[in-house]
Amino acid sequence: MNDSEMKIKLSYITGLKPVVLDELKRLSFEVIGEDSDSVFIEFSENNIQGVKKIRSIARAYLIVQGNTYHPTYISNHKSVLGSLIDIVFKGDDFKTFKISCAGSDSAEVRSIARYIGDTYKLDENEEADLKVHIIKIDSGWEMGVQVTPRPLSVRDYRVVNMSGAMDPTIAYAVNSFCNLDSAHSYLNIFSGSATLLIEAGQCYPNLNKLLGFDNEKKHLSLSIQNIKKAGLIERVQVKEMDIFDKPDLGKFDVIVSDLPFGMSISKGENLEELYETFIQYCEGVLNTTGRLVIYTSEYEIIEPILLKSKFKVVRSLQLKFITNVDAYLRPKIIVCELK
Numbered sequence: 001m002n003d004s005e006m007k008i009k010l011s012y013i014t015g016l017k018p019v020v021l022d023e024l025k026r027l028s029f030e031v032i033g034e035d036s037d038s039v040f041i042e043f044s045e046n047n048i049q050g051v052k053k054i055r056s057i058a059r060a061y062l063i064v065q066g067n068t069y070h071p072t073y074i075s076n077h078k079s080v081l082g083s084l085i086d087i088v089f090k091g092d093d094f095k096t097f098k099i100s101c102a103g104s105d106s107a108e109v110r111s112i113a114r115y116i117g118d119t120y121k122l123d124e125n126e127e128a129d130l131k132v133h134i135i136k137i138d139s140g141w142e143m144g145v146q147v148t149p150r151p152l153s154v155r156d157y158r159v160v161n162m163s164g165a166m167d168p169t170i171a172y173a174v175n176s177f178c179n180l181d182s183a184h185s186y187l188n189i190f191s192g193s194a195t196l197l198i199e200a201g202q203c204y205p206n207l208n209k210l211l212g213f214d215n216e217k218k219h220l221s222l223s224i225q226n227i228k229k230a231g232l233i234e235r236v237q238v239k240e241m242d243i244f245d246k247p248d249l250g251k252f253d254v255i256v257s258d259l260p261f262g263m264s265i266s267k268g269e270n271l272e273e274l275y276e277t278f279i280q281y282c283e284g285v286l287n288t289t290g291r292l293v294i295y296t297s298e299y300e301i302i303e304p305i306l307l308k309s310k311f312k313v314v315r316s317l318q319l320k321f322i323t324n325v326d327a328y329l330r331p332k333i334i335v336c337e338l339k
Helices: 017-026 045-053 071-076 078-089 107-120 168-176 195-203 217-229 271-285 299-307
Strands: 007-011 031-035 038-042 059-066 096-101 130-137 140-146 185-189 209-214 236-240 252-258 286-296 311-318 332-338
Touching (some): 017 038, 017 168, 038 045, 045 059, 071 107, 078 107, 078 130, 078 140, 096 107, 107 130, 168 195, 168 252, 168 286, 185 195, 185 271, 195 217, 195 236, 209 217, 252 271, 271 286, 271 311, 286 299, 299 311, 299 332
Parallel strands (some): 096 130, 185 209, 185 252, 209 236, 252 286
Antiparallel strands (some): 007 038, 007 059, 031 038, 130 140
C-alpha cells in the first residue's frame, strides 16, 4: 500500500455539510470526495496535523478503501494496518485501542487485536484512545484509524460535560452564521456551559464585548470554569439574570441562543411564553444590521412566534444526531435579521 491510496475522512453531524465545506475552503483544504455525513481530503503529513484544527468536524480518520481490506486479508497482511497506525501514532499519546468490526470475536479480528497490542504495547479497551475500524461499504471495504485519541468535537476547555450541553461543532456552526468578522459585540442568552461564548472568543479576536447570561447558578458556575480553562476569563463575562426581567445590557451586533426546552426549563414555566419574551427582548437589544441566530429543537414553537415578530428568517439548517441516550434529535439553526 502506498500513500496515494490513503485518504483522510472527515465526519460531521448530519446537516452541517455547508458549514464544513465553508471551513475547509477557508483553511485551503481540497475536498476530493464525499459520502454520507463525511468528506475526504488527500493524505499528507501536513493535512494530518492540519485537520486537528478544524472546528466543524466531529471526527477525522486516516483510511484506505477497496475490495481488499476485509478482516481475512488484514489478518494475513497486518503491516497494511500498521502503516496507518504508524502515521497516527506520531502525533499523540495512545495507551489503549479498540477495533470496530463485524465479527469482532472471530479468529481473524482477534489476530489483528493481538498484533496491535503486541506491536504498539496497547491494552484493548472499550473506551479506547486508538480507534480502528474495518467496515463494509458500497465499494468494498474501509479500514481506518481515528487520527486523534478523542473526537475533534471534544474540546479541551470542557471541565465537566454538563447534561444537555451544546456540541462544540454546532456552536461553531451557529457562530459561523453571525457575520462575526465584522461584529464587535456578542450576547449569548441562556448561556449554559458557555460553549457558544468560548467558541466565539477563540475564533474571533475582534469581538470586544462577549457577554452571556443565565438564571441557573449551577450553569454559571460551570461556565466560569470552562471560560477560565479556555483562557478567556478577561474577555468573556457571564451574569446571573432572568430573561423575564428584561435586563438592560445595551445593544449588540449579534445575539445567539441555545433555547431551553422540555425538561431543561424551570417547573411551571411555559415554553411559548418564554420564547415570546425572548424574541421581544431580542427585538429591543439587537442592532439594526445585526443577526439573531437560534439553536432549538422546539422550532415548531419558535417559528410561529418569529413570523409575528420584527424578525425575518434568512436561513434555516436542519440537523440530526443521536443523543447519549440513543434518541434522535432533529434541531434547527435559525438565522434571523430585523425586517
